[in-house]
Every structure is written in C-alpha cells, then in structure tokens.
Amino acid sequence: MDYSSEPPHSDRLLVQGQYPFNAEPPVASLVEFSYTPEELFYCRNHGPVREFVEEEYNITVKGAVERELSISISQLKGMFPKARVVAALQCAGNRRNEMAAIKPVHGVGWNGGVIANCVWGGVRLRDVLEHAGIRADAPLHVCFASFATLCQDDEYYGASIPLEKALRHEDDVLLAFEMNDEPLSAEHGGPVRVVVPGYLGARWVKWLDTVTVSHEESLNFYQQRDYRILPPEIQSKEQARPVWSKYPSMKALPLNSVIGSAYKISPTRLRAKGYAILGECGNIVAVEVSVDDGTTWHPSRITYQEGKWSWTLWEAEIPVTGSSGEIWARARDENSNVQPKEGAWNMRGVAFNAISRLKW
Amino acid sequence: MDYSSEPPHSDRLLVQGQYPFNAEPPVASLVEFSYTPEELFYCRNHGPVREFVEEEYNITVKGAVERELSISISQLKGMFPKARVVAALQCAGNRRNEMAAIKPVHGVGWNGGVIANCVWGGVRLRDVLEHAGIRADAPLHVCFASFATLCQDDEYYGASIPLEKALRHEDDVLLAFEMNDEPLSAEHGGPVRVVVPGYLGARWVKWLDTVTVSHEESLNFYQQRDYRILPPEIQSKEQARPVWSKYPSMKALPLNSVIGSAYKISPTRLRAKGYAILGECGNIVAVEVSVDDGTTWHPSRITYQEGKWSWTLWEAEIPVTGSSGEIWARARDENSNVQPKEGAWNMRGVAFNAISRLKW
Numbered sequence: 001m002d003y004s005s006e007p008p009h010s011d012r013l014l015v016q017g018q019y020p021f022n023a024e025p026p027v028a029s030l031v032e033f034s035y036t037p038e039e040l041f042y043c044r045n046h047g048p049v050r051e052f053v054e055e056e057y058n059i060t061v062k063g064a065v066e067r068e069l070s071i072s073i074s075q076l077k078g079m080f081p082k083a084r085v086v087a088a089l090q091c092a093g094n095r096r097n098e099m100a101a102i103k104p105v106h107g108v109g110w111n112g113g114v115i116a117n118c119v120w121g122g123v124r125l126r127d128v129l130e131h132a133g134i135r136a137d138a139p140l141h142v143c144f145a146s147f148a149t150l151c152q153d154d155e156y157y158g159a160s161i162p163l164e165k166a167l168r169h170e171d172d173v174l175l176a177f178e179m180n181d182e183p184l185s186a187e188h189g190g191p192v193r194v195v196v197p198g199y200l201g202a203r204w205v206k207w208l209d210t211v212t213v214s215h216e217e218s219l220n221f222y223q224q225r226d227y228r229i230l231p232p233e234i235q236s237k238e239q240a241r242p243v244w245s246k247y248p249s250m251k252a253l254p255l256n257s258v259i260g261s262a263y264k265i266s267p268t269r270l271r272a273k274g275y276a277i278l279g280e281c282g283n284i285v286a287v288e289v290s291v292d293d294g295t296t297w298h299p300s301r302i303t304y305q306e307g308k309w310s311w312t313l314w315e316a317e318i319p320v321t322g323s324s325g326e327i328w329a330r331a332r333d334e335n336s337n338v339q340p341k342e343g344a345w346n347m348r349g350v351a352f353n354a355i356s357r358l359k360w
Numbered sequence: 361m362d363y364s365s366e367p368p369h370s371d372r373l374l375v376q377g378q379y380p381f382n383a384e385p386p387v388a389s390l391v392e393f394s395y396t397p398e399e400l401f402y403c404r405n406h407g408p409v410r411e412f413v414e415e416e417y418n419i420t421v422k423g424a425v426e427r428e429l430s431i432s433i434s435q436l437k438g439m440f441p442k443a444r445v446v447a448a449l450q451c452a453g454n455r456r457n458e459m460a461a462i463k464p465v466h467g468v469g470w471n472g473g474v475i476a477n478c479v480w481g482g483v484r485l486r487d488v489l490e491h492a493g494i495r496a497d498a499p500l501h502v503c504f505a506s507f508a509t510l511c512q513d514d515e516y517y518g519a520s521i522p523l524e525k526a527l528r529h530e531d532d533v534l535l536a537f538e539m540n541d542e543p544l545s546a547e548h549g550g551p552v553r554v555v556v557p558g559y560l561g562a563r564w565v566k567w568l569d570t571v572t573v574s575h576e577e578s579l580n581f582y583q584q585r586d587y588r589i590l591p592p593e594i595q596s597k598e599q600a601r602p603v604w605s606k607y608p609s610m611k612a613l614p615l616n617s618v619i620g621s622a623y624k625i626s627p628t629r630l631r632a633k634g635y636a637i638l639g640e641c642g643n644i645v646a647v648e649v650s651v652d653d654g655t656t657w658h659p660s661r662i663t664y665q666e667g668k669w670s671w672t673l674w675e676a677e678i679p680v681t682g683s684s685g686e687i688w689a690r691a692r693d694e695n696s697n698v699q700p701k702e703g704a705w706n707m708r709g710v711a712f713n714a715i716s717r718l719k720w
Contacts, residue, residue: 229696231648232657248645252695279695281641285608288591297592297704332704335612335639336589336711340700344657344690351696 001150006049007186010039016108020045020152024113031260031273031313034304035086035180036116043187044091044114044201046222047151051186052207059175059192063143063212066133073177073191079131080123085172087197087309088277089204090115090253092227096349105349106237112258112356115277117311120195121178125166125211128175134163134213142166143218144194144205158220159203161196161251163213170308172197175208197309198280200253202227223249229346240347252279255339256353257287257314257331262360270320270360272300276312276331283334284312290328291320294341294355300329320360329356361510366409367546370399376468380405380512384473391620391633391673394664395446395540396476403547404451404474404561406582407511411546412567419535419552423503423572426493433537433551439491440483445532447557447669448637449564450475450613452587456709465709466597472618472716475637477671480555481538485526485571488535494523494573502526503578504554504565518580519563521556521611523573530668532557535568557669558640560613562587583609589706600707612639615699616713617647617674617691622720630680630720632660636672636691643694644672650688651680654701654715657690680720689716 003019013023025040033040043049054073061069071079091114093107100109125142143160151157166173174195177184184190189206196203202222217223225240228247234240257276265271270291276284284305288297300316312331330339343354363379373383385400393400403409414433421429431439451474453467460469485502503520511517526533534555537544544550549566556563562582577583585600588607594600617636625631630651636644644665648657660676672691690699703714 229692231646231659233659248694250696252642254695254697281695282612286591299591299593330704332589334608335614335641336610337614337697337713338700338704340698340702342701344692344698353697 001048003048007051009043009187010041012039013043014111014113016110020047021049022108024110027111027113027258028261030113030115031275034306034313035118038179038182038185041116041188042091042114046153046157047149049187050149050207052148052191054191057191059209059211061128061132061211063214064135064137064139065129065213066135069132076123076175076192077177080127082121083124083172083174084119084121085174085195085197085309086117086119086306087195088115088117088311089201090277092200092202092250092253092350094256095258095352098354099343099345099349099352102343102345106347107349115275115311118179119181120174120176121181122174122176122192122195125173125175125194128211129166129213139163139213139215141214141217143212143214144203144208145210145212145218145220146205146207148209149207153226154221156220157205157222158218159205159223160214160218161199161203165196199251200227217249226348227350229351230348232345234347236347250350253277254279254351254353255331255333255337257329257339257356259327259329259356259358262327262358264320264360265317268319268321270318270327272316272318272327272329274314274329274356276314278331278333281335283308284331285334286332287312287314288330288332289316289318291318291325293326294328324360326357326359361408363408367411369403369547370401372399373403374471374473376470380407381409382468384470387472387618388621390473390475391635394666394673395478398539398542398545401476401548402451402474406513406517407509409547410509410567412508412551414551417551419569419571421488421492421571423574424495424497424499425489425573426495429492436483436535436552437537440487442481443484443532443534444479444481445534445555445557445669446477446479446666447555448475448477448671449561450637452560452562452610452613452710454616455618455712458714459703459705459709459712462703462705465705466707467709475635475671478539479541480534480536481541482534482536482552482555485533485535485554488571489526489573499523499573499575501574501577503572503574504563504568505570505572505578505580506565506567508569509567513586514581516580517565517582518578519565519583520574520578521559521563525556559611560587577609586708587710589711590708592705594707596707610710613637614639614711614713615691615693615697617689617699617716619687619689619716619718622687622718624680624720625677628679628681630678630687632676632678632687632689634674634689634716636674638691638693641695643668644691645694646692647672647674648690648692649676649678651678651685653686654688660689684720686717686719
C-alpha cells in the first residue's frame with residue numbers, strides 16, 4: 001500500500017506504528033482539555049490516510065431502502081438539519097499494553113491515550129435513512145463502508161450497527177463533517193465519517209462512502225473476524241479462526257478510567273487528574289482514588305461531563321506520605337458497576353478496564 | 361407493629377429476619393427453575409404483610425396530571441390492555457453477607473438468593489398515565505406509595521422512578537396483578553405491585569395505592585436515605601446522615617452472577633449451575649468458570665435467557681482433579697464489562713458483585 005501521499009501527522013503524538021499511522025497522545029496532556037484538540041487526537045488507521053476533494057465526494061445509500069441515494073456533501077448539508085453531539089471516541093484497544101503485561105496479545109500496542117472527546121457536527125443518519133425510506137421487510141443492520149480507501153485485512157473497510165441504534169432518537173448517530181466546529185480533517189475521516197455515540201471507534205467508519213441497510217451485519221473483516229472478545233482459552237489466531245462467528249461483535253466498551261497525571265503540590269499532598277468513560281448506558285457517578293493499594297478510597301471531583309456520551313474528567317487532591325508511591329483510580333457508573341481490580345485477558349487485547357495505576 | 365395477621369409464609373425459605381419477614385431460598389434450588397415458583401420466591405419486607413380484599417382496593421393517580429384518577433382493580437383490568445413481561449426482581453442487598461465478610465455493613469444478612477425471575481401480568485403504567493394525562497409543565501418523576509401498609513422507617517413505603525423510564529416503550533413498567541399467570545399473592549404485593557424491569561426491587565412498590573407524577577423524587581425514606589451507594593469512607597449511620605442527599609438514589613444493579621450448585625458427576629468432572637443478571641442495559645453474553653483460582657477460565661452454556669429483562673441461567677461441565685476445591689464464576693455483558701474479582705465495600709452493603717465462589 002502507498003503511504004507516500006499522506007497529509008502530515010501531528011508531532012505531539014507517540015507513534016505506535018508508522019505504516020499504517022497509529023499514534024496516541026500522552027494521557028497527561030489529553031486530560032487537560034474537555035474537547036480534544038486536533039493535535040492531541042489519536043490516529044488509528046488500517047491503511048493509508050487519503051485526502052479527498054469534497055466537491056467530488058459522494059455517499060451512496062442503498063440496500064433495503066425505497067430509493068437508492070447518491071448524495072454529494074453539499075446536498076447532505078443542504079437536505080438535512082444540522083445536528084451536533086458531544087461524544088467520546090475510543091479505540092477498543094485502549095490500554096492494550098496493560099493487558100499485554102498479563103500475557104501477550106495480538107494488536108497495536110496502546111497506552112491509555114486512544115480516546116478523544118469532541119463536538120461532532122453533521123446530519124443525523126436517521127434523517128438520511130428516513131429520506132431513503134427503510135423498506136418494510138424488517139432489515140436489522142446499517143452497514144458502513146469506505147470503498148475509496150485501502151486497508152490491511154479486506155478489500156474495503158466496513159462495519160455495521162443495529163438499525164435500532166441508528167434510528168433511536170436519543171442516540172444521535174451522525175454522518176459527521178465537523179469536529180470541534182472545524183471541517184473534519186482527512187486524518188480523522190473527512191469529508192465524512194460516522195459518529196456512533198457509545199460504540200467503539202471501529203464502528204465510526206472514516207471516509208464513509210456507502211451506507212447499506214441490510215438483513216445482516218457487515219460481512220467485512222473488521223465486523224466479522226476482529227473486534228470480538230474471544231474467551232481466554234483462545235490464545236492464537238489459528239485457534240481463533242474457526243470460532244469468530246460464535247462470539248458477538250463488540251458494540252460498547254466497558255466502564256473505564258485512566259489516571260493522566262499525579263504530581264505533588266506540597267510535601268504532603270498529591271494532585272491527580274484523569275478521565276473516565278463508559279459505553280452505552282448510564283453515566284459515571286464517581287471516581288475514587290487510593291494511595292494505599294486499595295485499602296482506603298478517596299472521592300475525586302468531577303470537573304467535566306456533558307450529556308450522555310461525553311467522557312468524564314476528574315481531579316483529586318489527597319494526603320500522601322513519603323516521596324513516591326502508586327495511585328489507583330476506579331470509576332463507578334449509575335448502575336453501581338465498579339471497575340475491577342484486575343482486567344480479563346483476551347487474545348485481541350480489547351476492552352481492558354482494570355483499576356488504573358500510576359507511579360508518582 | 362402487628363405481625364399477628366400475616367398470611368402463612370413459604371417453609372422452603374431460609375429465614376433471615378422474622379419481624380418483618382425476610383427470607384430467601386437456597387440458590388441451588390432457585391437455579392433449577394427459569395420462572396421462580398412462589399414457594400422459592402424471596403420475601404423482603406419493611407413491615408407486616410397485609411391481605412387486602414381486591415373488591416375494596418383502589419389506586420389513586422394524582423400530582424401533575426390533567427385529571428386525578430381513583431381506579432378499582434376491576435376498572436384497571438377493564439380499562440387498559442393486558443401486558444406481560446418477563447423480568448427478574450432483585451434486592452439491592454443480594455449477596456450482602458459476602459460484602460459483610462470484608463467489613464461489617466448495615467442491613468439484613470442475605471446470601472445470593474434474593475432474586476426471582478417471573479412472568480408479570482398487569483397493565484402498563486404508561487397507559488394509565490396517558491389516560492390521566494401528564495401535565496405539560498415537565499414533571500420528571502413518578503412516585504409510588506403504599507399508604508395502606510406500615511413500615512419501619514417512615515409513615516408509608518415509597519419510591520420513585522424517572523418519568524422517562526415509565527413512558528419508554530421498550531421498558532414496560534407495569535402495575536402488576538399476576539405473577540407466573542396466577543393472581544399476585546399478598547406476600548408479593550397483591551392486589552397490585554409495581555414492576556420496574558431493570559431496577560432494584562426497592563422501586564417495585566408492593567400493595568401500591570398511590571401514584572404521583574411529580575417534579576421531584578419520592579421524599580420517602582427508602583428513596584432519600586437508603587438504597588444509595590455511599591463512598592467507602594462513610595462507615596456508620598452517623599457519618600451517613602448528613603451526606604445521603606449528595607449521592608444519587610440507585611436505579612439499576614450491576615452485572616452479577618452466582619453459582620448455585622457444583623457437584624461431581626464423575627470422578628473427574630464437575631457440573632456447576634448458576635444465574636447471571638445485569639441491570640438496565642445490554643444482556644449477558646457469557647459466563648465463565650474457573651477451578652484454578654482464576655488462572656484459566658472455561659465457557660459455560662447459557663440455558664435460559666428471555667427478552668431484555670430476564671435473568672440468565674447457565675451450566676458448565678469442567679474437568680477437575682482431587683476431591684474438593686473451589687469454583688469461581690464471572691459474567692460478561694455485551695458492553696464487555698466483566699465482574700470484578702473483588703467487590704467494592706459500602707456501608708449499606710448493596711450492589712455486591714464480585715466474582716462468585718463456591719466450595720465443592
């Protein structure tokens with residue numbers, strides 16, 4: 001694959017893979033901003049980043065619809081009301097390096113920075129689908145594809161979500177062309193990417209050119225043979241090959257929190273900052289920190305949370321003794337789930353969400 | 361309070377408190393049935409069980425509604441379509457004895473049997489509220505009360521749920537008068553109790569006589585000063601008193617599973633059975649078991665799951681060596697949450713959901 005014509009990448013990122021370009025920001029910087037600035041926004045690619053001329057770009061809507069559509073970007077903007085949603089985008093492999101420390105996994109090595117929180121602007125997928133007219137023969141999925149770009153494991157990049165998710169009013173699945181009120185850059189999927197609040201990043205297809213209403217999930221590699229949690233006894237790609245279809249494709253990611261920074265602000269006080277996140281349901285209600293290996297827990301202050309789909313930023317100041325140690329953090333959601341002390345291992349190293357730890 | 365005229369209680373239950381009557385079945389028996397039989401259905405009371413004459417019983421609907429209603433049971437049955445929902449009812453204190461083993465907690469001691477799965481029959485609260493007409497001045501809660509019965513901590517038993525939950529189509533909040541296709545017994549709240557799929561049992565008010573659409577949550581003790589998760593540094597009722605209002609009232613309960621039984625079926629094979637459950641969002645996708653303290657995990661077979669709100673029953677057969685040991689189980693939901701190895705402590709001993717362990 002040809003990577004020679006990629007646009008320049010941010011130099012503020014830690015590069016985890018050059019071809020395709022995969023890079024993440026330091027979490028300490030990331031948690032300083034409610035909305036992630038472009039230069040601190042992680043890059044996750046399965047192929048070359050390609051720049052398109054917006055005026056020449058079309059999106060096709062087809063499958064179980066009354067009428068197929070082929071819409072230019074200016075038509076998209078003109079035909080449907082503008083919608084904005086604040087939502088965090090997170091890679092399923094966030095914190096993979098921590099899971100790999102338990103036992104090696106398959107996948108790009110990531111720290112805890114493969115997450116970003118933004119205001120997304122675009123049009124609602126629901127409105128576009130209503131315009132096309134869903135056919136009454138009960139289709140169940142909406143498949144997204146980018147045929148115009150290349151990727152590692154299949155002829156095109158594809159994913160799908162349940163039609164119910166696409167149509168649900170409060171879920172605001174978008175075809176987005178703006179990020180933080182700027183035109184969406186090529187790096188992050190411009191001219192148009194899908195925004196699926198609450199779902200893992202793999203479903204937020206970049207450089208979207210085809211939407212297909214279908215009776216089945218996307219048949220693409222990334223929907224069928226990746227982004228699934230295999231049971232822990234499956235430890236190699238060979239063992240995985242015959243069993244992928246037995247396990248459900250991932251949708252949301254679990255309750256999680258990561259400590260971004262922890263600094264002494266006086267001889268006896270430590271200040272820690274971090275983020276917390278959960279998938280589709282509920283919200284973060286508390287983040288607690290411990291400096292004595294989980295014996296006692298202190299509340300933190302939630303400093304940012306916006307609507308149903310944003311991340312949560314938090315900050316804690318706690319008494320400490322000595323000159324170094326380890327701080328732990330755990331989030332709790334409104335369904336009373338708490339992060340586990342230890343994360344469960346899986347071959348692809350996805351959905352790691354153990355209590356976060358940072359040395360200070 | 362007078363407990364002399366209570367109807368007879370099931371003798372199949374382990375009594376955890378006589379006055380009020382609080383009792384639970386052995387989990388080994390419980391998990392043998394998809395729908396919990398009446399005699400294995402846990403009893404959780406805050407006062408005496410009272411029998412009402414159905415013909416003399418009325419439900420009042422008031423507050424922010426166009427017209428107040430006073431409806432008899434026969435009117436309730438006649439005016440609104442019948443609805444059925446399969447849903448598990450679970451006490452927030454399920455497994456409290458395990459949390460108390462970490463550090464003492466306040467509350468009735470419970471093992472893992474304070475859960476039941478039933479077909480509930482009744483009418484939709486939504487239909488009743490639509491008939492009364494929600495007033496346009498944006499009320500936010502639906503409060504339930506039983507003034508006709510007595511309880512320990514307040515003048516009446518009360519609870520509330522967000523109006524949004526009451527009105528949401530797929531959530532099917534019921535005013536129920538049937539349990540497993542039989543008339544709802546006095547023991548379990550007959551003539552009418554509330555069924556709130558996905559929420560903790562405390563909101564499923566028994567002997568319901570008053571529904572109030574309101575701008576605020578129920579002011580009852582059980583909504584305001586109980587059934588909240590206090591942070592771990594709050595360790596006594598005195599410390600709790602000034603802070604209850606700072607923490608949200610509980611709605612759903614966390615991802616959980618409990619091993620009901622584990623027996624050798626041959627010299628080298630162990631069969632285990634249990635249940636798994638989660639609150640409002642998603643469903644159980646897997647339950648794994650381990651007989652080597654969590655080093656390796658084996659998949660179990662899901663033997664029962666029905667719709668969005670039922671519990672999940674599972675069964676596993678795994679190779680073992682030796683004549684005794686411990687089996688562990690952990691559930692995973694479709695958002696990739698997994699039960700934690702250790703549960704987080706809180707003063708009231710609610711929402712305990714560590715990995716389940718049973719000696720065999």
